[in-house]
Amino acid sequence: MKKFLKITFVIILAVGMLYAYNIYSNGALVQTINNLKQTQITTTNIYKNSATENNSTQTLSAQVHSELSADEQKVFDIIYDGLSAYKPSVNIYQEIESDRIFELVELVLAEHPEIFWSKGDCSFSTGGRLTFAYPYTKNETQEKNALIENRAKEIFKEINPQGDDYEKSKAIFDYITLNTSYAAEEAENIDENLPISTIEGVFLDGEAVCSGYAKAYQYLLSMAGIDAVTISGDARTPTGNARHAWTAQVIDGEVYFSDATWGDGFENAGNSDFVSHTYFLMNSEEIEKTHSCQNMYSAIKSTAQKDYFVREGLFFDAYDLSGIRTKVKESLDNKELGTEFKFADSQAYEEACAQLFDNENIYLVLKSSDPFSNSIDTNRINYSCDDTHNTITIFFNYK
Numbered sequence: 001m002k003k004f005l006k007i008t009f010v011i012i013l014a015v016g017m018l019y020a021y022n023i024y025s026n027g028a029l030v031q032t033i034n035n036l037k038q039t040q041i042t043t044t045n046i047y048k049n050s051a052t053e054n055n056s057t058q059t060l061s062a063q064v065h066s067e068l069s070a071d072e073q074k075v076f077d078i079i080y081d082g083l084s085a086y087k088p089s090v091n092i093y094q095e096i097e098s099d100r101i102f103e104l105v106e107l108v109l110a111e112h113p114e115i116f117w118s119k120g121d122c123s124f125s126t127g128g129r130l131t132f133a134y135p136y137t138k139n140e141t142q143e144k145n146a147l148i149e150n151r152a153k154e155i156f157k158e159i160n161p162q163g164d165d166y167e168k169s170k171a172i173f174d175y176i177t178l179n180t181s182y183a184a185e186e187a188e189n190i191d192e193n194l195p196i197s198t199i200e201g202v203f204l205d206g207e208a209v210c211s212g213y214a215k216a217y218q219y220l221l222s223m224a225g226i227d228a229v230t231i232s233g234d235a236r237t238p239t240g241n242a243r244h245a246w247t248a249q250v251i252d253g254e255v256y257f258s259d260a261t262w263g264d265g266f267e268n269a270g271n272s273d274f275v276s277h278t279y280f281l282m283n284s285e286e287i288e289k290t291h292s293c294q295n296m297y298s299a300i301k302s303t304a305q306k307d308y309f310v311r312e313g314l315f316f317d318a319y320d321l322s323g324i325r326t327k328v329k330e331s332l333d334n335k336e337l338g339t340e341f342k343f344a345d346s347q348a349y350e351e352a353c354a355q356l357f358d359n360e361n362i363y364l365v366l367k368s369s370d371p372f373s374n375s376i377d378t379n380r381i382n383y384s385c386d387d388t389h390n391t392i393t394i395f396f397n398y399k
Contacts (some may be wrong), residue, residue, distance in 0.1 A: 060229045080108045086138050088132040098124045110230045113215035116198035117141040135194045151203040165251050168224045176217045177263040177275045181362040183207040208355045211245040213260040233293035256281040275336045277308040278391050307343035319352040329369040338395040349390035
């Protein structure tokens, strides 16, 4: 009898020690056992050490993670392991508020666009169990994953981005914008249309909302070895502020913000084949005129100055008729659909608008660029002025 009691005590003690260890290690024992029962969905490792390749001291993700506590980092890792392996739930033993846990779920999805089978739907019980909701079965997910990866590889071959990181980034930005339509109707019932908010919508259907644009752009940037993350927040629209998503990326060791959705901004104005680069490679000062971010990614800031306009010689300190005419001529020679200019301040911008459109100097520019009107209608002009960012867009009316 005494021997039986001794054995029972040892068993109870062992179980207690295992339970204590499990709590101490944030459920590592349970996670390990769960891992034995789960088969991870195999995805292509598109993420490289972009910090080294771009001479940046930290990846964008590392900058955000440096703001996380040790417990939050452990929870992030557990959530990622759970979602990437399509687990129905994971155990969390850290004392973290449920709202913060949900933010960490969003953070995982922001850093990993390849996890298209989750839109972040989950529930957290008081016992420490985080339960995920998936719109697809595991078999459906694996089939879609194979299609998406194959399509992404085909797109990458089609783009064949060459040159430095700027050239690669621009080629990918242009492709996403030109080959994706904004899913306005589906967006009205977005809970029933998961694909439009993920890379699935872009790569398989050619239509998406802002998060789909941003994640697909991030995904292809990562394939090119460019550090990037998806950022969510609010954006100012004609009808008020609305939830929105865009991209932070590293070029030449500096952080920039790009919004591929707004690069498609002229789609509904009859210029669906024109890519606007106003929201390509912006710094914090520029992007924050229309976009705001209050979540974890608000820590990412940019003071970079070499945006698209500077790099392409389309930035003007003052109104310059000769310089504008030269750039319009270059665009026409390259058979481009239009051209964009940016001015250093509102004074230079307003003078350019007045001279080009009020005083009709734009017709002089067009006629001198195409003197015999062989290519375009030089008597008709379509243009757009952006007072917020001091940019002018001129569209060409080809014959």
